[in-house]
């Protein structure tokens with residue numbers, strides 16, 4: 242069976258990644274779009290998910306590419322209408338709502354896929370395997386980028402629930418939660434809020450694993466020039482380093498892997514398999530760490546930010 246899919250929220254990520262990935266994936270076809278301000282030529286387009294679901298266009302699944310605030314109502318509407326659901330990261334604006342969606346999908350027997358695209362970066366699976374065989378000493382994350390370049394004029398990202406610098410930072414946490422052989426928890430956090438914004442522009446985080454391994458993360462949106470998306474794991478056997486957002490792997494100083502970007506194609510391939518097997522993937526552990534940072538973090542006010 243080919244999944245008849247609708248995209249909700251035809252914005253930056255839907256156009257940058259989702260459309261091409263769906264096109265390249267067997268077993269899934271784009272049959273509709275719901276977006277208030279955008280349409281797609283040759284595809285039935287609706288204003289919002291309500292209009293789409295009552296339109297009579299046959300749809301099996303929806304992929305939500307809207308910002309996290311408001312995602313719950315859209316996902317609930319889709320599940321209530323008997324549709325499988327794929328969620329962009331982060332899966333929602335609160336922990337309680339993502340848990341509620343999980344319960345709803347279980348009750349209905351529909352597939353719910355909380356995606357983490359960075360986990361599909363090519364260095365992640367080999368790093369996970371390597372680290373399961375080594376003795377980890379420490380983990381250091383540096384995720385530093387220029388917000389003006391990557392998120393120009395995105396108002397929602399600075400609003401409550403938009404996560405600020407955790408919008409990219411959660412990608413790093415999605416990788417670390419995948420490659421670490423044991424769980425870890427936040428012990429301290431400093432969050433830096435521009436005087437005129439509701440979300441942080443930078444964050445320094447300290448974690449500790451079950452067995453006492455220290456993990457540090459620095460997220461910063463004020464980095465101009467070269468961008469840094471690195472995770473460095475010191476092990477007794479030598480360093481394991483993921484760079485370029487997890488697309489390159491350097492083991493004991495030697496580059497092991499430079500691969501093409503298949504993150505979103507992997508996500509859609511996973512979704513097709515989950516639907517075929519009647520399963521869900523609802524891990525939201527990266528969001529728990531971000532919620533903890535807002536709960537435990539010390540707030541610092543820094544220079545106002547203008548786009």
Ligand SMILES: NC(=O)c1ccc[n+]([C@@H]2O[C@H](COP(=O)([O-])OP(=O)(O)OC[C@H]3O[C@@H](n4cnc5c(N)ncnc54)[C@H](OP(=O)(O)O)[C@@H]3O)[C@@H](O)[C@H]2O)c1
Nearest residue numbers: 250251252253254276277278279306307308309329330331
């Ligand atoms: N940008 C990236 O590089 C990137 C990468 C990976 C993941 N993501 C994730 O993908 C999600 C969307 O990000 P994006 O960069 O694509 O954002 P975006 O372009 O600002 O928003 C996507 C679309 O959602 C709709 N939308 C915006 N605000 C809405 C609201 N309040 N209610 C309903 N619909 C709304 C808009 O379409 P209409 O106005 O036409 O309705 C908009 O074009 C986020 O969770 C983000 O973390 C983004």
